[in-house]
Amino acid sequence: xxxxxxxxYGAIMLGEIIAIGDELTSGxxxxxxxxxxxxxxxxxxxxxxxxxxxxxxxxxxxxxLQRALQRADFVIVTGGLxxxxxxxxxxxxxxxxxxxxxxxxxxxxxxxTYGKNLPAGQQLSLEKLAWLPAGAHxxxxxxxxxxxxxxxxxxxxxxxxxxxxxxxxxxxxxxLTRLAVWEGEExxxxxxxxxxxxxxxxxxxxxKLAHLEGRxxxxxxxxxxxxxxxxxSLTVTGGTSREAEAAMQKYAxxxxxxxxxxxxxxxxxxxxxxxxxxLIERGQTVAVAESCTxxxxxxxxxxxxGSSAYFFGGVVAYSDALxxxxxxxxxxxxxxxxxxxxxxxxxxxxxxxxVTPVDHALAVTGIAGPAGGTEEKPVGTVYFGLASPDxxxxxxxxxxxxxxxxxxxxxxxxxxxLRRHLLGLExxxxxx
Amino acid sequence: xxxxxxxxYGAIMLGEIIAIGDELTSGxxxxxxxxxxxxxxxxxxxxxxxxxxxxxxxxxxxxxLQRALQRADFVIVTGGLxxxxxxxxxxxxxxxxxxxxxxxxxxxxxxxTYGKNLPAGQQLSLEKLAWLPAGAHxxxxxxxxxxxxxxxxxxxxxxxxxxxxxxxxxxxxxxLTRLAVWEGEExxxxxxxxxxxxxxxxxxxxxKLAHLEGRxxxxxxxxxxxxxxxxxSLTVTGGTSREAEAAMQKYAxxxxxxxxxxxxxxxxxxxxxxxxxxLIERGQTVAVAESCTxxxxxxxxxxxxGSSAYFFGGVVAYSDALxxxxxxxxxxxxxxxxxxxxxxxxxxxxxxxxVTPVDHALAVTGIAGPAGGTEEKPVGTVYFGLASPDxxxxxxxxxxxxxxxxxxxxxxxxxxxLRRHLLGLExxxxxx
Numbered sequence: 001x002x003x004x005x006x007x008x009y010g011a012i013m014l015g016e017i018i019a020i021g022d023e024l025t026s027g028x029x030x031x032x033x034x035x036x037x038x039x040x041x042x043x044x045x046x047x048x049x050x051x052x053x054x055x056x057x058x059x060x061x062x063x064x065l066q067r068a069l070q071r072a073d074f075v076i077v078t079g080g081l082x083x084x085x086x087x088x089x090x091x092x093x094x095x096x097x098x099x100x101x102x103x104x105x106x107x108x109x110x111x112x113t114y115g116k117n118l119p120a121g122q123q124l125s126l127e128k129l130a131w132l133p134a135g136a137h138x139x140x141x142x143x144x145x146x147x148x149x150x151x152x153x154x155x156x157x158x159x160x161x162x163x164x165x166x167x168x169x170x171x172x173x174x175x176l177t178r179l180a181v182w183e184g185e186e187x188x189x190x191x192x193x194x195x196x197x198x199x200x201x202x203x204x205x206x207x208k209l210a211h212l213e214g215r216x217x218x219x220x221x222x223x224x225x226x227x228x229x230x231x232x233s234l235t236v237t238g239g240t241s242r243e244a245e246a247a248m249q250k251y252a253x254x255x256x257x258x259x260x261x262x263x264x265x266x267x268x269x270x271x272x273x274x275x276x277x278x279l280i281e282r283g284q285t286v287a288v289a290e291s292c293t294x295x296x297x298x299x300x301x302x303x304x305x306g307s308s309a310y311f312f313g314g315v316v317a318y319s320d321a322l323x324x325x326x327x328x329x330x331x332x333x334x335x336x337x338x339x340x341x342x343x344x345x346x347x348x349x350x351x352x353x354x355v356t357p358v359d360h361a362l363a364v365t366g367i368a369g370p371a372g373g374t375e376e377k378p379v380g381t382v383y384f385g386l387a388s389p390d391x392x393x394x395x396x397x398x399x400x401x402x403x404x405x406x407x408x409x410x411x412x413x414x415x416x417x418l419r420r421h422l423l424g425l426e427x428x429x430x431x432x
Numbered sequence: 433x434x435x436x437x438x439x440x441y442g443a444i445m446l447g448e449i450i451a452i453g454d455e456l457t458s459g460x461x462x463x464x465x466x467x468x469x470x471x472x473x474x475x476x477x478x479x480x481x482x483x484x485x486x487x488x489x490x491x492x493x494x495x496x497l498q499r500a501l502q503r504a505d506f507v508i509v510t511g512g513l514x515x516x517x518x519x520x521x522x523x524x525x526x527x528x529x530x531x532x533x534x535x536x537x538x539x540x541x542x543x544x545t546y547g548k549n550l551p552a553g554q555q556l557s558l559e560k561l562a563w564l565p566a567g568a569h570x571x572x573x574x575x576x577x578x579x580x581x582x583x584x585x586x587x588x589x590x591x592x593x594x595x596x597x598x599x600x601x602x603x604x605x606x607x608l609t610r611l612a613v614w615e616g617e618e619x620x621x622x623x624x625x626x627x628x629x630x631x632x633x634x635x636x637x638x639x640k641l642a643h644l645e646g647r648x649x650x651x652x653x654x655x656x657x658x659x660x661x662x663x664x665s666l667t668v669t670g671g672t673s674r675e676a677e678a679a680m681q682k683y684a685x686x687x688x689x690x691x692x693x694x695x696x697x698x699x700x701x702x703x704x705x706x707x708x709x710x711l712i713e714r715g716q717t718v719a720v721a722e723s724c725t726x727x728x729x730x731x732x733x734x735x736x737x738g739s740s741a742y743f744f745g746g747v748v749a750y751s752d753a754l755x756x757x758x759x760x761x762x763x764x765x766x767x768x769x770x771x772x773x774x775x776x777x778x779x780x781x782x783x784x785x786x787v788t789p790v791d792h793a794l795a796v797t798g799i800a801g802p803a804g805g806t807e808e809k810p811v812g813t814v815y816f817g818l819a820s821p822d823x824x825x826x827x828x829x830x831x832x833x834x835x836x837x838x839x840x841x842x843x844x845x846x847x848x849x850l851r852r853h854l855l856g857l858e859x860x861x862x863x864x
Contacts (some may be wrong), residue, residue, distance in 0.1 A: 025480040029470025030464065034485070039459025048457040048490070051485035061482070086723050175706060192745070194460070203557040206516040215519060222488075224455045224518045225595060233460070265704035286750070288727075294734025295720075295727025298748040300725030305802050305835055307439070313754040316730040322788055326747065326758060357756055403737055 012180060015041055015049040016072040018064055020089055021077035021162055033078050033160075033167045041076075044176055056080055056088050062096030065157070074155055074179060076171075079162030081146040083128050090132060097152055099133035107132070110143035139174045149178065156182060157275045159245065176388075192246040195232040195255060196265045198416045199404050199428045202230045208258045212251065218244075219251050228273070228405070228412045232259070261425050262379030264416070270298050271415050272307075278422040279310040284359040286418065289327055289348040290313035291339070291365040292382065317348060340365050342383050342394040349385030349399040350392055360421070361387045362414050368406045382410045386417055393421070396431040442819050445505035445611065447473055449483040450496055452511035452521055457487040465510050465592075465599045471507075471656050475665040477622055478606055488512055488520050494528025506611060506780045508603075511594030513578040515557040521591065522564060529584055531565035539564070542575035558670055559625060571606045581610065588614060604700075623680040627664040628697045630848045631860045632641060634662045640690045644683065650676075651683050660837070660844045661703070664691065693857050696848070703847045704739075705733050710854040711742035716791035718850065719778040721747035721759055723771070723797040724814065728803070728843045745786050759783030773799050774815050774826040780818030782824055792853070793819045800838045814842045816862075818849055825853070828863040 017037050023029040034051045041048060049072050054060050061080070080089030094101045108130035126400045129146050131137075136148040139158070145166040158175050160167045197205055202225050209221055209232070222233040234255050238244030256263065279286060284307045288297045294316055301311045315325040320339055324331055329347040336376045337343040348363035366382025373379035384395040395417060399409040413430070420428055455461040473480060481504050495514070500507045509779050513522030514735055526533045561578050564570075568580040571590070577598040581590045592599045623724050624635050629637055641664070645653055654665040666687050669794050670676030674738045688695065697706045711718060720729045726748055733743045741777035749755040751769055756763055761779040769775040780795035798814025805811035816827040827849060831841040845862070 024467075025470060025483065026474040026482075026654070027467055027469070028474075030462075030467045031483075032462065035456075035459055035460070035462045038457055042458040048459075049486070050496070051457065051463075053483035054481070059439070064482070065736070110565075114492065203515045206557065210517065220454075222454050222518055223514075224453075224461065225514070226461070227595065227597065231455075231460075233455075233458075287754075290727065290730075291745075293731065294739075294743075295722065295730030295746070295748060298500075298727030298750070299725065299731055299839070302724075302750065302800075302839070303836060307726075308750060311726075313723075313748040313750035315747055316589055316727060316745040318730070318734065318740060322719075322745040325787060356751070356757060380717070385733070404735060405732070407734070427541055 008232075009301070010405050011239070013046050013073040013182065014049050014071075015074045015076060016049050016068040017067060018061075018075065018077045018119070019051070019053045019162070020056060020061060020077065021053075022055045022086070024053045024079075033162065033164050033294070036164070037076055037171055040171060040176060044180065045242060046074075046179065056086050056418055058088050058092035058095065061089060061092035065093065065096055066220075069153055069155055072155070072181070075157045077157065077162045077176065078162065078167050079160060081161050083126060087128075094133045097133060097150075099135055099150070101131045101345045102134045104130050104136070105136070107138050107143050107258050129330075139170050142145075145170060149175075183275070191236045191238075191244050193234045193248070193252055193255075194267050195234070195259055195263045196267075196269055196271075197230045197232060197259055197262050198264050198412060199273060200230065204231060205230055205259070205262075209255060209356055212254055212258070216247065217252075218247055221255070228408045230289065232263075261420070261423070262428065264419060270303070271412065271419070272304050275419050275422070276301070276304045276307055276310060276413050278419065282359075282422065284422075285310050285357075286360045286362065287312045287314055287352050287356050287358040288362040288414075289352040289361060289385075290314060290316050291318055291323070291348070291361075292363050292368045292412075293407050293410050294318060297362060297364065298405055300411055300415065312358050314352060314361075315355070323348060323351075326355070340367055340377055340381060340383060342385075342396065345383040345385035346387075346392050346394050347385075349387035353387045358416060359389060361385075362418055363387070364410050364414050366406070366410055368403045368410075370403060380406050382413070384410075384414055384417055386421055390423065393417075393427075395427060439584075441580070444634070445478050446481050446503075447478050447506045447612065448481050448500040448504035450493075450500060450507065450509045451483070451485045451594070452488060452509065453485075454487045454509075456485045458750045465594065465596050469508055469510070469603055470595070470601060471607060471654070473611075475626070475654050475656075475667055476575055476612065477624075477667055478506075478611065488518055490520050490524035490527065493524035494520060497525065497690075501585055501589070502589055503586070504823075506614070507589045507817055508592065508607065510592045510599050513561075513591060513593050514591060515560050519560075521860060525591070526565045529565060529582075531567055531582070531586070533563045534562055534566045536562050536829055539570050539575045549711075563578070571602050576854045577602060581607075623676045625666045625667045625680070625684055625687075626699050627666070628699075628701055629662045629664060629691055629693055629694050630696050630703060630844060632662065632694045634726065637662055637664060637694075639690070641687060644686055644756060648679065648683075650679055653687070660841045664695075692861070693746060693852070693855070696851060703844060703851070704736050705848050707851050707854070708733070708736045708742060709738055710851065714791075714854065716854075717742050717744055717789075718792045718794065719744045719784050719788050719790040719794040720745065720846075721784040721793060721817075722748050723750060723755070723795075724778070724800045725796050725842050725846075726750060728839055729794060729796065729846050732843055732847065743845075744790050746784060746793075747787070755780060755783075757786070757836070770809070772799055772809055772813060772815060774817075774828065777815035777817035778824050778826050779817075781819035785819045792850060793817075794850055795819070796842050796846050798838070798842055800842075802835060810832050812838050814838070814845070816842075816846055816849055818853055820853065825849075825859075827859060827863065 017034045103380045135150045139147040218237045220235045224231040236248040236303040315326045323329040328351045349361045352361035363385035369379030386393045399406045449466045512519045535744040567582045571579040579602045610835045652667040656663040666677045748759045760783045783792045784793035795817035801811035812831040818825045831838045
């Protein structure tokens, strides 16, 4: 829960990101560099108007760059700077901005130092890296990576390599700092907080927060379904640091009140991390007995590094035989109430606690579909058991969606039931 | 293995992809949907001119769409179709294309069917989903997902949800086929086959197929890493149906020969489906004993509908206590060889077969990291056990990547070891 607040300071500039490479437009390579740039620029208080991905086509590169210069305060271009023949960014920039290709001997000298161990043919191709559009300034002081910036129409353009690690290093080391000291016209302050919500559909969250929208042009609420969760962002923009701070204080409290205990965390928190932290705080442990989820709850708990401190393991009792054999579920219960029933969920959870000395045992049994549903228990019917030292609770949920979605919702609900139990909260509207 | 061939017929078109969402331009969410669309459109023989990502800003949405219509043959727009107030795509489209928002009662009727169990407030917000720009046609015949297409200036525009799974389903199920039958100017025949490969890195696959590239301009081989697998596409374009067919016959055999038994399936096959089909064919069953994967293998097997026919369940023996208690692993073995060892993997697999009468038991024990590694057994060291009626095999792998990647690779490897065992193949280069 360390990421409660994110603070941003500095001039707010409107930027555009252009990624260049045939490997991107053909879908061979996922573009992670634009995402990386956007997240860090946003965190630094800037706004991104558009992120454009195009192939290695000089004319299109030129047109895209010119349009970006018309509407943005700064531009970041990645890719196409390398030594091979299909790297065409520099030629396109020279032509589009009327900045003739110029040989930079001091850059070439530095490049040669690093390239001296390369075979002769490759050394030759390094020369291409020292030909840049007129007015370019190398970004890396030792020229260990390609990348430069130039100022056009009073706006900075940064050209970065397409290689993700080099691009990221240069962005963090030079671009953000250069932008931070850039003399922008308008200096605003931005604050943002992200709320992670479990157990409410997006439309219901929207309903709870609708009264806060549109009251203040500086305040924006965003809804991001990240199945099976929904994340809510509160963004406050203010003229001064004090104004932004005051507006954030005011609205953050109202958003928190509206979301209540459906908000399990903030920023990059995950539900399994939050449950793990609660168990560690209490010095308690958990095991799982899973039927329809097939191991998903156990796996999700082990996504958290260090989960062995509180997660003992469990049983995937997909067959009735294993429910009996490993969890000691009485066959009478299964025959009488059915494998998918509150009684079986209770017996599975209590059986799991008999097998291993944990504080809490979570059990799930349900019908993930597509087959197996009945009129009385349709696909999506899932029973939960939560056995703790003092008592065993059972819950019933009806989930919509396909097989995978029912499994994912069941897993999330199981973890949320444990979270609520550890916090002493009501069960969040699930039928007991 | 029903999806052995995928056939695409039709014109090669120039497309543009527009992704909409503040969560993308603020770098909160990585845009994987444009990448997914580009890779499948490219594999289907189309070309992507530009991929643009913009925020939920109606004016910018309209301008971006208009520019795309000027220069591309078709446009795909993702995001901003949801029921909440920050979903603005439909309003922007109505305004930019002068197509007034129109209520579609037949869509609303279908949506209501799915929403009938929702509280009144949420049902109301569903109505927004039935208001679309005039001339829109819903893409999903049952209106289970938002998404529609319309034709502007003779060019198809597809509007898809931003939720990755829904977007992907609609793209594969409806967009590709609609584009394939679109009456473009240039009509060529296209055939495509997708090979799903397990146990080889992309560079190694590339090496095996390099001799087939560039020999025929009608033939294109694409490599798509879909972690932890790699998919290979073979696309053949011919002037006539017979030409395309003949070239496909010729190249498909050569690609198959080069990939050998590393190719586990085609088209939409998944490794767990293939393993399940092999077990059903043989009338055999499986159970799992998982340590470092925490339940992932069991869960992956249960992703296949009907898996209860061959998957009995298993034990998540995350703690040594559960390895002893539920699987009967001798404490001496753990003390002598370590919990992460071939001996423990063997004892876990054999213990699982004692617990429940399955034909095969898969066991996994390893170090997923980030902590727990030693010089002798670094992070990524994973032992596998595979106990069958006649013998027990053990394997050792060293995986790279973070905790989640090691878990995913271990799960995939376990399933592949079982696949190879069922097919009587060698173990694919894994150390025994």
